[in-house]
Amino acid sequence: MNIRYLRYFMTVADTLSFTRAAEQLHIAQPALSIAVKKLEQELDITLFHRQERKVSLTYEGQVLLEHAHQIMQQIESARLAIDELKGLEKGEVRLGVPGMMGSYFFPDILMAFKTRYPNIKLRMVEAGTQSIRKMLVNGDLDLGVVVNRNVPDTLATEHLLNSEMVAVVSQVHRFSKKSSISFKEFFSEDLVMFREGYFHRELADEICQKYQLESKIAVETNLLPMILKIVEGNHAVSPLLKLVAQCEHQVSYVPFEDPVKLEIVMAWRKNSYLSLADQTFKEFVKEKCV
Structure with a gap:
């Protein structure tokens, strides 16, 4: 052919x-x-x-x-x-990262990697989990950081870290003094959410379906700073990763009574060649996550 x-x-x-x-x-x-x-x-x-x-x-x-x-x-x-x-490294890593991980977890890692390997180019795409999975399968990305849920069989994964989804509320919200809240309490509030295709939206939709709840989405946006600003102003609440909430001192966070645990993994196409740059970056990130 x-x-x-x-x-x-x-x-x-x-x-x-x-x-x-x-x-x-x-x-x-x-x-x-x-x-x-x-x-x-x-x-x-x-x-x-x-x-x-x-x-x-x-x-x-x-x-x-x-x-x-x-x-x-x-x-x-x-x-x-x-x-x-022949001694010609690819010299580029095409990485897909969800918004929350890209803003709070990866900047320090990326800069540390560039310091150690200044000749390797990093091209980071910030997108929803669904988009990252699709781009990996289609070959548009070399590596992707995703939640270890609904991962296609054509992708291989390696554990990076465990995290938890929590309810993020304003410091004056009535939930802010509670030690934990139920899903029913949380979903009775006005919500500010990422759009469909992001893992925190997928989780929220699945929880509502499982417990026969109805979400009251007041605002949809893919801009994390806007979500935090709306929450800070006590206009709505949002489910976010604990690693994000811990960094934002202008808001409060409350665990769910039924904890929402997540495993974050690095994914890549099975039976596909990973360049030396890709392998080096993957091992570097894993080293930083220990």
Whole structure:
């Protein structure tokens, strides 16, 4: 199978347009059409439904696209391995981190890593757990920090630390003097929450479903400083990691009567090559979490 033709196919599948794909690939559209047609002839299948101004994948095309992503990841892994054998390190770590971890746990670790390894580039993407898992599976990230829940079978994980979700409230809120609160008490309050796709939102939704509770979400935002400001002003409450609440002295936090324990792990694609830079960073973070 011609790898160049496979890459052309993936670009058309991504854009659903031979014209846009040709522009991205910097080749003439007729040459692209011929290449895709040759691939179809080689495989003896039709990859696209072609209409006058519309292109869509056939079922066979969808199946090939899934395998094509895996093939390209393996090719990239092979190139990295050969480069390192020749003494050429990748020199970049693509890391996905949830907002709370990125703001409170990782800055010191990242700076310490850069001090020790100044030539390795760190590219950190701050996103929700669902997005990080998806980007890892698709090969858009090398490593990701996620909660060890609903992790796809295609990802490997390694323990980093344990944490706990707590109720964060203003210092004048009636909950602030309590030693613990029930889920029923907490979810009776107005909430400020991350949007769907973030693990603290997933947990809240699961708790409500399990205990047949209804959440009263007053504000949705992915900005952690805004969440803390709203809580500080006693306008709403929010469930956040204890490691965040301990750093924010302008708010109070209360454990739940039924503790919400979480395991934070480092994740990466199984059967995928981790560059020397990735392996070095993974071991460095694990060392700092001991």
